[in-house]
Each structure stands twice: as structure tokens, then as C-alpha cells.
Amino acid sequence: MVGFRFGVNMVSPGPRAGWVDKARRAEVLGYDVFAVPDHLGMPAPFPTLLLAAEATERIRLGTFVLNTPFYNPTLLARDVAALDQFSGGRVELGLGAGYVKDEFDAAGIPFPTAGARIDHVEQTVLTLRKLYADPEYQPAPARPEGPPILIAGSGNRLLRMAAQHADVIGLPGAAAPKSGPLSAASADEVAERAEYVRGLLGERRDRVELNLLVWAVATPAERDTVGERVRQSLPGFTDDQIGAAPAVMVGTPQQLADSVRECRERYGITYFTVLEHDLERFAPVIELLK
Secondary structure (H helix, E strand, C coil), X not given: CCCCEEEEECCCCCCHHHHHHHHHHHHHCCCCXXXXXXXXXXXXXXXXXXXXXXXXXXXXXXXCCEEHHHCCHHHHHHHHHHHHHXXXXXXXXXXXXXXXHHHHHHHCCCCCCHXXXXXXXXXXXXXXXXXXXXXXXXXXXXXXXXXXXXXXXXXXXXXHHHHHHCCEEEECCEECCCCCCCEECCHHXXXXXXXXXXXXXXXXXXXXXXXXXXXXXXXXXXXXXXXXXXXXXXXXXXXXXXXXXXXXXXXXXXXXXXXXXXXXXXXXXXXXXXXXXXXXXXXXXXXXXX
């Protein structure tokens, strides 16, 4: 049976000493991937991951996920390769199509259509792999093929593209309506998305990981307050949705471990990423599953 991997996504900027402590703590607790998102007001991905690389020995370093339309693919390839080289090949490159128009506006970058943003993600993957395939390319990544690529999203078009190119496909655990805020994806919605993408993978089905972003982890005593905590960043999540969402896990460590196993059995998901505020809460679950 396929084993599990666990990541933590660090969302709070802080001083150097704090970053070093958090990276080392994640490694000690048994996490496989120390990751950062790519939103304005949050940690800058490449400087913080390079610092984490210097402070740790084993843990992998991920972008979860880059706002890919912000980047020129050729310039991004250079930065990714340098980080991969300096970290000893520990980079996992997560790419997303971007969805927060306000961030594009704040950066003075045009906000393309959804289709154009997905095309940009695909062109980025193709550019990176073409450049890295050149034995003369510098700076060279640690592995000739470059770091593994995670592509995250939930729409049909993006998932079709991810099924062609990604080493890992990230399911966000949230549903994006045509208008309004994100809402929590129900168990049936996660199952449908997972089955859809697994059906697209064909012979790659057993070689591509599925990832779930876990929006919140809570103890039984925190059951009544977890909704309020989630809605601080995701106001579209109602109490009913939160109660039925695989991406919101409530229970004892053993119950949470059972929920993780259920996700593997029902959805084929074996890689789970929690948010920074659940770094300590989720650690006992890792001990039970590794």
C-alpha cells in the first residue's frame, strides 16, 4: 500500500530566527515538506525556502503554490534551478493558475482570463523541462530533469493539463463558485474531482500523487470554534460545509489518523498539507501513520 507524505504551508512572515526555528521544528516533527504560498503579504517564496534549506538537512522545500502568471517562465527556471542546486535537490515546485484578482491589481499585472492563466502554467512547465533537458543549462538543477512539479486546482481544464504534466496534483479541498468566496468542498465533491483526475491519468495513475490541502485541524474540544477559525481566512465556509468537508479534520490523533486513511481509501489521496497554525496539532497524527 502506498505510504503517506505530509507537508506544512507557512503563511506568516517573520524574522530570520523565527523562520529557522519553524523549519527545524517541522523537520523534527516528521513533516516531509516545508512549503510557502505565494500571496502578497505572506512570506516571499524563494528567500524563505533558501533560508529553510540552510537550517535543515532532510525536509523537502516546496512552493504551495506559486502564483504562476506573476512569473516569466525562463526567469523562473533560473531561480528554481538555483534553489534546487543550493538545497541539494530538495525542491518541490508547486504551481497554480492564480485566482485573486486584487493581488494582480496591486502588483500592476494584468489579470488574464482563466484559460490564459492555465495556458501560462502549462507553458511554464514545458519551458522548465525544455531548459533543464539541455546538459549545458546553467544554473543546473540538482537532478537533470529538475524538481518534481505539483499543479494545484479544481477545474476540469486545469486538471486535464495537470494530468499530462504534473508529478503531484493538488486538490484544494475548496470549491470555487463563479462568483463569491471559496466554499468548503464536500466529501462527494472531493471524490468526484479525485475520480475525474485519476481517470485522466491513464498509465500514469500509479506514479502521480494526489495532495489535499487541509484548511484546519482541531481537537474535539475545539469542535465548536473551528468554524470561526477557518472563516478568518475563508469567509465562504459555512458551519454545515465545514462539518462535511474532508479538508477540515476534527478529532483525537487516532481519529484524525483514521480520517487520513479514509482519504487514501476513498479518494486515492496520500499526500496532505496542513497550514502553519496546525503544525503542532497535526504532528501526533504523523507519528501514528509513519
